[in-house]
Amino acid sequence: MDDTKSPWYCVFDHLIPLDPRTIVLTSALINTIKSALSEDEFWYMIEQLDDFKRKGKKIKKINLAHWRQHVFASKKEGLPYKKRPIWPHPQDKKCDICGRPVFSLQSKYCLRCSHFNWRMEHKGFSPEAMEAVREYLRANGYVCALTGLPLEMKDDRSPWYCVFDYLVPGDRSSLIVTCALFCEMKSDLTIEEFWYYIRQLADHKRYGTPFRKRTPHHWCRLTAQELRMKNLRD
Ligand SMILES: [Zn+2]
Numbered sequence: 001m002d003d004t005k006s007p008w009y010c011v012f013d014h015l016i017p018l019d020p021r022t023i024v025l026t027s028a029l030i031n032t033i034k035s036a037l038s039e040d041e042f043w044y045m046i047e048q049l050d051d052f053k054r055k056g057k058k059i060k061k062i063n064l065a066h067w068r069q070h071v072f073a074s075k076k077e078g079l080p081y082k083k084r085p086i087w088p089h090p091q092d093k094k095c096d097i098c099g100r101p102v103f104s105l106q107s108k109y110c111l112r113c114s115h116f117n118w119r120m121e122h123k124g125f126s127p128e129a130m131e132a133v134r135e136y137l138r139a140n141g142y143v144c145a146l147t148g149l150p151l152e153m154k155d156d157r158s159p160w161y162c163v164f165d166y167l168v169p170g171d172r173s174s175l176i177v178t179c180a181l182f183c184e185m186k187s188d189l190t191i192e193e194f195w196y197y198i199r200q201l202a203d204h205k206r207y208g209t210p211f212r213k214r215t216p217h218h219w220c221r222l223t224a225q226e227l228r229m230k231n232l233r234d
Helices: 028-034 039-055 067-073 111-122 127-140 180-186 191-207 224-233
Strands: 010-014 023-027 162-166 175-179
Touching (some): 127 175
Antiparallel strands (some): 010 023, 162 175
């Protein structure tokens, strides 16, 4: 109840995202993993992720009722996917990432990859980290690095929209691509910790197994005071 930086710090959660009428108590960590999901959607995604990890089952996407509004409310990136005219060009100049025809003779990339690359550069990652991502995309295509799920490349309000995440929270050399939803659910967790909590939650839901805490090593929440200072600096 006292340490605001603890993953177990008591927080209020909207049971239905963005709906202030029903508030429940939970811990900062679980609240973060719940993201902008309703209670049913949350348990559905937990079980889907757990089945994927444990049994290799494919994750089934569902419509998430509150996600778009959530993105709208917390939108920071604000980079619309721009359609550019596509001129006729020699089909033999291929995109450096995916092998489709490039969209202009001056570009190394097709329209999709060009937009993706631009987003990545805009964020200021290191050249090595960005090249590692391109290498991943050449080998795997645009699929989530955590789950193999195909990523949405155009609709930035989709829960499946392709976003960047750090494999190890805060380590800027460990860049991966995942979808907006899983990125929020993973938050400050390492991949190993993320799957640990998915399993804990799934077991709790299915069998009533008591939830076992484990300290997330990179958990980082600023106090209200620190947040103000940071905002002032930025
Ligand atoms: Zn491409």
